[in-house]
Amino acid sequence: MKTAAVIQTIHLFPILDKLLIELLKSLTEEEWHAATVAKKWSVKDIASHLLDGNLRGLSISRDRYFGEKPQNINSYNDLVDFLNQLNMSWTNAAKRLSPNLLINLLETTGKEYYEHLQTLNPKENAVFSVAWAGEETSLNWFHIAREYTEKFLHQQQIRDAVNKQTLFTRELFGPFIETFIQALPYTYRNTEAPENTVVTLIVTSDIGGSWSIIREQNNWKFTDSFQQEPDSILKIAPQDAWLLFSKGMAPSDALEKAEIIGNKEIGKVALEIIAVMA
Numbered sequence: 001m002k003t004a005a006v007i008q009t010i011h012l013f014p015i016l017d018k019l020l021i022e023l024l025k026s027l028t029e030e031e032w033h034a035a036t037v038a039k040k041w042s043v044k045d046i047a048s049h050l051l052d053g054n055l056r057g058l059s060i061s062r063d064r065y066f067g068e069k070p071q072n073i074n075s076y077n078d079l080v081d082f083l084n085q086l087n088m089s090w091t092n093a094a095k096r097l098s099p100n101l102l103i104n105l106l107e108t109t110g111k112e113y114y115e116h117l118q119t120l121n122p123k124e125n126a127v128f129s130v131a132w133a134g135e136e137t138s139l140n141w142f143h144i145a146r147e148y149t150e151k152f153l154h155q156q157q158i159r160d161a162v163n164k165q166t167l168f169t170r171e172l173f174g175p176f177i178e179t180f181i182q183a184l185p186y187t188y189r190n191t192e193a194p195e196n197t198v199v200t201l202i203v204t205s206d207i208g209g210s211w212s213i214i215r216e217q218n219n220w221k222f223t224d225s226f227q228q229e230p231d232s233i234l235k236i237a238p239q240d241a242w243l244l245f246s247k248g249m250a251p252s253d254a255l256e257k258a259e260i261i262g263n264k265e266i267g268k269v270a271l272e273i274i275a276v277m278a
Contacts, residue, residue: 006141007182009148009175010117016148017110019166020050020155024103027162032099036161037248038154041091043161046154047102048094049087053150054109061127062116076131083277117144132275134186145179149275152176153246168238173207177238180245180275181211187273188213188220193231193266198223200230201270203241232267235259245275 024047032044041049059065070082094102120126126143129135135142153176156167167173184201197215202208212230214223236244236258243249251271260267 006122007145007175007178008141009145009179010114012148012172012175013110013114013117013151016151016155016167016172017107017114020110020151021103021107023155023158023164024099024106026164027099031162034161036157037243038157041157043158044099044102045091045094046158047099047106048091048097050151050154051094051102051106051109052087052090053147053154054106054113057113057147058109058116061120079131080277117147120144130182132186132277133182134189142179142182145175149176149179153242153276156242157248168207170207173238173242174209177203177241178209178211180241180273181209183245183273183275184211184270185213185220185222188215188269191220191266191269196226196228197266198226198228198230198232199266199270200233202233202235204235204237208238208241230262232263233261234267234270235261244271245273247274247276 027043032042034043036043036046038046056067059067068086070079073079073082097105120140120143122139122141122144124140126138126140128143129138130142130146133142138146152167152172159165159167181201181203188199193215195215195217198212199220200210200212202210212223212226213220214226236254240249240254240257244251244254251268254271255268258271
């Protein structure tokens with residue numbers, strides 16, 4: 001279950017793509033091969049993965065061409081394994097591409113993908129659901145917001161590796177983290193608590209925000225109104241939140257940096273948010 005308001009992201013795609021191209025054009029040969037928090041991927045590998053995102057998005061969503069279709073997908077983990085295989089086969093093949101060619105292809109396909117996303121009705125069903133939020137069917141606005149988080153996250157991984165930060169603004173980071181937070185109720189799906197228990201997650205600073213969920217009879221849902229003080233409040237910095245929710249930081253490490261007020265056990269569950277297919 002998501003917050004009621006649509007998260008507006010489509011207008012930010014050209015801004016993010018422009019920043020990406022400027023960033024990649026500024027990289028030295030050494031920076032192109034720098035290690036990143038994405039474990040086995042270098043900066044160049046992540047740039048290749050971003051290109052794959054544009055190409056796969058255009059092929060599937062615009063052209064309705066699915067290429068490699070998953071076989072024997074019986075669980076979430078099966079789907080993750082399939083996507084990991086797709087990602088690795090692409091980045092391995094893309095090692096043959098020069099940085100200049102990658103930049104050119106990213107610039108061209110980024111514009112095409114943005115133009116396609118603009119044609120989608122935000123209130124119609126998307127070609128893929130946002131599985132990490134527990135949805136079997138998602139609306140296009142959420143699919144577009146998820147695509148925005150992919151572009152933001154992977155560009156941030158590059159910027160983190162080469163120490164060139166510009167994405168931590170309210171305009172760009174705000175919609176990114178709000179989309180990631182849509183995984184919060186699903187993260188608590190197996191957490192038992194008395195009815196009307198409230199958990200609040202705060203991403204600190206003026207680029208963050210505050211979100212609360214409440215325990216109902218059989219599930220958790222977002223809430224904007226509750227009478228009592230939250231039973232647990234988790235506070236985490238933006239610089240840690242983007243890493244934690246994308247599996248770039250372990251929950252145990254995040255716990256040392258975060259602050260939990262109130263019920264610590266129930267608050268710690270929020271550190272298990274995963275807002276990527278992993």
